[in-house]
Amino acid sequence: MTTAVRTSPNPPAPADILAGEKTPTQMMLVKLFAVIPLLALAASIPVAWGWGLDWVDIGLAAFFYTLTCLGVTVGFHRYFTHGAFTANRPLRIALAAIGSMAMQGPIIGWVADHRRHHAFADREGDPHSPWLYGTSAGALAKGFWHAHMGWMFQRERTNAARFAPDLLADRDIMRVDRLFPLLTVVTLLAPALAGGLITWSWWGALTAFFWASLVRVAVLxxxxxxxxxxxHMIGARPYTARDKSANFWPLAIASMGESWHNSHHADPTCARHGVGRGQIDVSARVIWIFERFGWVTKVRWPRAERFARKLRGTATA
Structure with a gap:
């Protein structure tokens, strides 16, 4: 058996980071949301060959992927978790609702988990660090599975009263949080409805449901x-951080800029993660557009002097 090797000398996380356990229903839903879209993705390869896929399906999948991904990256992450900008009320509610349509859980739990991640990044208390089991090949394989999706199957639930009290006190966000089941139905049925109306056929509705609902959710x-x-395992680490966060360029476009992760951990409240030359960050561009329309204010754009102080030279894992 591999002995766990902690990567930080920091003390263990305090007990109040948790708030009991997830209910059996919550555990069942986590498993369904994680496994069913994954099975749909695995089945997509034979389905794609010869039938069941056309430009309507591709267009709907791309649209709903982009929309819901930005709901998470711009809304759940950069706005609600880190306060990278201030949004007006209609946009605030829209970002909460659209982010919920990514089927990654209700907004308050998502934000609480992510704030906890930053508070205890890559040490005990981090809900999804890949480094908590050791540094041997077996330990890292176990850590990868845990960080990627295994952590969601654990029963412990992050204490939202500690990590997201601002959202618990927000009536609009509490309402969106309670509407998560309904928004899940919307995100699954809206592509099917659009596909059926565009093609004027049940077959078009079925293929749109498969590609633009199930497969889209799985990929996201x-x-x-x-x-x-x-x-948190491989990539460039040009900036100092308390953890092993890394910039992984191959995911930059698909993640809408979230994979410039070392840059993000170096300055978590910054609205732009891709701060280097040529680092594509679609989410930051969307925030920039919102700012031009006057929908957001107080945007925390990157400051060159701050990143210059954190620069330690380029290194790769």
Whole structure:
């Protein structure tokens, strides 16, 4: 048996980071949301060969992927978790609702988990660090699985009263949080409805449901989970951080800029993660557009002097 090797001398996390356990229903839903879209993705290869896929399906999948991914990256992550900008009320509610349509859980739990991740990054208390079991090949394989999706199957539930009291006190966000089941139905049925109306056929509705609902959700899940796993294991680490976060360029477009993860951990409240030359960050561009329309204010754009102080030279894992 491999002995766990902690990567930080920091003391263990305090007990109040948790708030009991997930209910059996919550555990069942986590498993369904994680496994069913994954099975649909695995089945997509034979389905794609010769039938069941056309430009309507591709277009709908791309649209709903982009929409819901930005709901997570711009909304759940950069806005609600880190306060990288201030949004007006209609946009605030829209970001909460659209992020919920990514089927990554209700907004308050998502934000609480991610704030906890930053508070205890890559040490005890981090809900999804890949480094908590050791550094041997077996330990890292176990850590990768845990960081990627295994952590969601654990019964412990992050204490939202500690990590997200601002959202618990927000009536609009509490309402969106309670509407998560309904928004899940919407995100699954809306592509099917659009596909059926565009093609005027039940077959068009069925193929749109498969590609733009199930497969789209599965791909988005694994891209998001890869930021938790891959982007804490391999990639460039040009900036000092308290953890092993890394910039992993191959995921930059699919993650809408989230995979510039070392840059993010170096300055978590910054609205732009891709701070280097040529680092594509779609989420930051969307925030920039919102700012031009006057929908957001107080945007925390990167400051050159701050990143210059954190620069330690380029190194790769």
């Amino acid at each position: 899940h694994h891209v998001t989970w890869s930021v938790n796993s891959i982007c």
